[in-house]
Amino acid sequence: MRDVAAxxxxxxxxxxxxxxxxxxxxxxxxxxxxxxxxxLDYRPNLAASNLRRTGARTGLVGALVQDLSNSFSxxxxxxxxxxxxxHGTAVLAASLDEGADREQELVHDLVSRRVDGLVxxxxxxxxxYLIAELRTGTPAVFVDRPPRGIDVDSVVVDNVGGARTAxxxxxxxxxxxxxxxxxxxxxxxxxxxxxxxxEAYAARGLExxxxxxxxxxxxxxxxxxxxxxxxxxxxxxxxxxxxRNILSSGVVRALAERGLRRQVALVGFDDFPMADLLDPPLTxxxxxxxxxxxxxAHMLFERxxxxxxxxRHVVLEPSLVVRGSGExxxxxx
Amino acid sequence: MRDVAAxxxxxxxxxxxxxxxxxxxxxxxxxxxxxxxxxLDYRPNLAASNLRRTGARTGLVGALVQDLSNSFSxxxxxxxxxxxxxHGTAVLAASLDEGADREQELVHDLVSRRVDGLVxxxxxxxxxYLIAELRTGTPAVFVDRPPRGIDVDSVVVDNVGGARTAxxxxxxxxxxxxxxxxxxxxxxxxxxxxxxxxEAYAARGLExxxxxxxxxxxxxxxxxxxxxxxxxxxxxxxxxxxxRNILSSGVVRALAERGLRRQVALVGFDDFPMADLLDPPLTxxxxxxxxxxxxxAHMLFERxxxxxxxxRHVVLEPSLVVRGSGExxxxxx
DNA sequence: CCGCGTCGTGACAACGTTGTCAGGGACATG
DNA sequence: CATGTCCCTGACAACGTTGTCACGACGCGG
Numbered sequence: 001m002r003d004v005a006a007x008x009x010x011x012x013x014x015x016x017x018x019x020x021x022x023x024x025x026x027x028x029x030x031x032x033x034x035x036x037x038x039x040l041d042y043r044p045n046l047a048a049s050n051l052r053r054t055g056a057r058t059g060l061v062g063a064l065v066q067d068l069s070n071s072f073s074x075x076x077x078x079x080x081x082x083x084x085x086x087h088g089t090a091v092l093a094a095s096l097d098e099g100a101d102r103e104q105e106l107v108h109d110l111v112s113r114r115v116d117g118l119v120x121x122x123x124x125x126x127x128x129y130l131i132a133e134l135r136t137g138t139p140a141v142f143v144d145r146p147p148r149g150i151d152v153d154s155v156v157v158d159n160v161g162g163a164r165t166a167x168x169x170x171x172x173x174x175x176x177x178x179x180x181x182x183x184x185x186x187x188x189x190x191x192x193x194x195x196x197x198x199e200a201y202a203a204r205g206l207e208x209x210x211x212x213x214x215x216x217x218x219x220x221x222x223x224x225x226x227x228x229x230x231x232x233x234x235x236x237x238x239x240x241x242x243x244r245n246i247l248s249s250g251v252v253r254a255l256a257e258r259g260l261r262r263q264v265a266l267v268g269f270d271d272f273p274m275a276d277l278l279d280p281p282l283t284x285x286x287x288x289x290x291x292x293x294x295x296x297a298h299m300l301f302e303r304x305x306x307x308x309x310x311x312r313h314v315v316l317e318p319s320l321v322v323r324g325s326g327e328x329x330x331x332x333x
Numbered sequence: 334m335r336d337v338a339a340x341x342x343x344x345x346x347x348x349x350x351x352x353x354x355x356x357x358x359x360x361x362x363x364x365x366x367x368x369x370x371x372x373l374d375y376r377p378n379l380a381a382s383n384l385r386r387t388g389a390r391t392g393l394v395g396a397l398v399q400d401l402s403n404s405f406s407x408x409x410x411x412x413x414x415x416x417x418x419x420h421g422t423a424v425l426a427a428s429l430d431e432g433a434d435r436e437q438e439l440v441h442d443l444v445s446r447r448v449d450g451l452v453x454x455x456x457x458x459x460x461x462y463l464i465a466e467l468r469t470g471t472p473a474v475f476v477d478r479p480p481r482g483i484d485v486d487s488v489v490v491d492n493v494g495g496a497r498t499a500x501x502x503x504x505x506x507x508x509x510x511x512x513x514x515x516x517x518x519x520x521x522x523x524x525x526x527x528x529x530x531x532e533a534y535a536a537r538g539l540e541x542x543x544x545x546x547x548x549x550x551x552x553x554x555x556x557x558x559x560x561x562x563x564x565x566x567x568x569x570x571x572x573x574x575x576x577r578n579i580l581s582s583g584v585v586r587a588l589a590e591r592g593l594r595r596q597v598a599l600v601g602f603d604d605f606p607m608a609d610l611l612d613p614p615l616t617x618x619x620x621x622x623x624x625x626x627x628x629x630a631h632m633l634f635e636r637x638x639x640x641x642x643x644x645r646h647v648v649l650e651p652s653l654v655v656r657g658s659g660e661x662x663x664x665x666x
Numbered sequence: 667c668c669g670c671g672t673c674g675t676g677a678c679a680a681c682g683t684t685g686t687c688a689g690g691g692a693c694a695t696g
Numbered sequence: 697c698a699t700g701t702c703c704c705t706g707a708c709a710a711c712g713t714t715g716t717c718a719c720g721a722c723g724c725g726g
Binding site for chain 2: 041043044045046047048050051060067068069074075077078081085090091092093094095109110111112113114132136249252253256261272273274275276277278279
Binding site for chain 1: 711712713714715
């Protein structure tokens with residue numbers, strides 16, 4: 001900046017004025033400065049600028065998601081990115097892989113970087129630690145999982161209702177032995193979806209067979225193994241409810257390996273690309289990631305804009321997408 | 334920081350020493366400062382710190398990919414993120430959507446933010462504009478598509494060879510009427526893969542039917558429409574080569590709509606999750622995104638570390654993953 | 667011709683941090 | 697006891713920028 005000023009024969013302050021399009025600079029000077037800027041490839045230092053400007057924004061938001069390469073996280077991030085762009089803001093993205101420690105480290109790091117806001121798909125059981133982190137005034141919005149131990153904005157889908165709908169869909173077709181495969185129970189969405197599963201049975205005065213409920217599956221491979229085990233029971237399930245997209249794929253794989261894809265009904269939570277191209281096409285409870293992402297971005301940027309009203313909790317309804325796999329009838333009917 | 338110093342009864346410099354774990358602070362003082370830091374929730378201001386430290390890193394790299402929500406971009410980003418974490422670096426991610434203007438804007442923005450390095454999946458035809466941008470010393474690594482008009486590091490897969498292998502795989506089974514569906518020709522990978530397609534024919538002294546070569550398809554839906562049109566020809570293709578994962582899904586959809594999934598052979602470029610669960614499972618040329626991402630990260634961090642040797646261009650070989658869709662025989666054989 | 671407002675410009679301080687250097691005390695050495 | 701060395705600590709300047717204020721030139725009305 002000093003060099004530019006020297007080359008244009010003006011003071012640094014005047015360069016600053018030109019660069020920031022401030023009024024009160026004669027056309028002649030403005031032109032000289034612009035020429036100097038161009039000639040020297042001058043780039044304003046955003047860090048220094050932010051340092052000086054009182055309470056200026058960094059134009060950065062942090063997004064902590066489960067796994068960038070999972071279609072749910074990736075879709076969410078994409079929607080967030082699109083909204084952020086409209087606010088001249090860039091997105092710092094990181095994967096948590098359900099690591100509670102990583103979540104705390106990353107939040108700490110992002111707050112130190114003075115991000116304008118945080119989007120968190122929490123991996124921790126409780127987020128009390130955030131109280132201290134957010135004291136600086138950084139707003140945060142939770143997504144996919146509600147906050148515990150702290151009251152901040154959140155956008156989640158109705159997991160209980162969604163799981164109930166999915167399960168009821170299978171029950172309505174006569175299935176009574178429905179398996180439920182789910183993620184680690186400490187993950188909120190995993191346990192809530194199992195609640196919905198049980199509720200659907202209860203609504204009909206029935207009870208699920210506890211042997212068919214398999215929680216704590218951490219990968220597609222574990223789901224495949226678990227499904228094989230279930231199919232080897234004396235009284236195997238006639239239908240399956242999977243609580244997450246990677247578990248759905250594991251189950252499809254197990255069914256494929258046994259040639260049972262058209263015999264066992266399946267409804268999965270979470271849609272994913274090409275689910276409609278499977279054979280049979282996969283019936284799913286779809287969360288509209290675009291809508292979730294936009295809702296999150298909307299709330300976040302309102303907060304960044306100065307909204308200090310009470311935290312809001314948005315609950316979106318997932319929708320049943322009927323494609324075929326969930327409509328396989330009970331054998332012998 | 335001043336407040337911490339006051340509370341601990343020391344100078345700001347001493348606080349700085351404690352915060353940065355510098356030697357030469359008595360245990361007594363260190364303890365007092367740490368207590369004050371904890372009590373006041375003091376966060377060092379990274380921006381100010383970077384400003385003062387001469388030539389310090391921001392611990393930030395920018396990644397400009399085609400589309401965050403596409404499995405190829407997302408997988409790449411994930412691999413980059415994992416490597417970056419080991420270098421204490423966070424990733425700024427953005428989608429280009431093949432927008433040349435967006436690429437230039439974003440590069441400009443990221444350079445102004447003083448990122449330590451850039452990863453670019455270019456959307457522009459030429460990247461001369463980068464010469465000025467990179468004069469500040471920011472290293473860049475290109476991925477998926479080689480640089481034009483500037484010589485910087487790159488990691489690409491052998492697109493010509495991969496397309497040739499895929500096409501030869503179909504030719505070897507007797508197919509002679511193979512359709513080729515591809516992306517916008519200005520995209521390097523799209524045009525190169527068509528070159529490989531033609532080369533495979535040429536190697537056998539044959540020529541592809543130009544009416545079966547359909548470039549400039551920008552979405553899965555366009556691929557579906559194009560495929561329907563091809564199947565309505567008097568002499569329709571007996572096999573298909575698709576140059577990108579979203580085009581593969583479009584073709585599968587068209588085939589499914591006509592009940593031809595087991596009649597028309599298909600080999601796609603780019604693997605994607607659950608390609609093995611389609612019926613028939615999809616035969617693809619797989620690019621190992623993890624390896625690509627790690628190679629990119631490796632080169633980038635060597636540059637950031639001060640490596641000033643001549644730009645390197647890494648070419649990785651994709652591999653044919655035989656699953657079934659590519660092995661459908663020619664009708665009547 | 668004087669006083670006053672307006673306009674363009676620059677000097678200076680400050681944002682939060684750290685590199686440099688100097689000062690003062692404790693201790694060892696001659 | 698004088699001198700030197702080491703250790704701990706703090707004052708100060710500087711990183712690149714912008715907010716504040718003041719200054720001089722100019723034009724206008726009285």
